[in-house]
């Protein structure tokens with residue numbers, strides 16, 4: 209299986225599209241965008257087909273990432289045939305991923321922040337949807353660290 213990464217959150221409009229955009233840019237910077245495929249998905253259906261949340265787009269744009277072209281979709285069983293890493297933003301997301309995980313899947317399911325710098329002090333990416341701007345900035349900070357760590361990990365394989 210080609211190395212490929214799927215980021216998963218609840219709505220696929222805040223955290224996982226942020227990870228998608230950040231990882232995509234990091235892949236381009238390391239000239240790996242042709243070798244590693246990236247996508248994002250949600251475990252809930254409410255926002256399917258929608259653009260990322262305006263606040264996520266803004267926080268990402270302020271740091272040089274473009275999320276505008278992304279559209280929300282749901283996690284589906286076929287994703288376990290396509291993606292070698294399926295990473296949840298929080299424990300609920302990971303439980304939903306593992307509930308769908310076929311016995312035959314030989315990729316990695318886990319939490320994105322397992323690849324982040326421990327000094328950040330977070331194991332999960334907090335859901336920013338019902339909070340303010342600061343929550344979206346925190347998402348970006350956590351995701352940037354973890355995506356860099358994930359790419360280091362993949363490159364070391």
Ligand code: 4NP
Pocket residue numbers: 217218219220221222223224254335336337
């Ligand atoms: P996300 O945030 O899982 O990071 O995309 C959320 C987006 C929408 C909702 C919850 C979380 N919602 O309840 O609609």
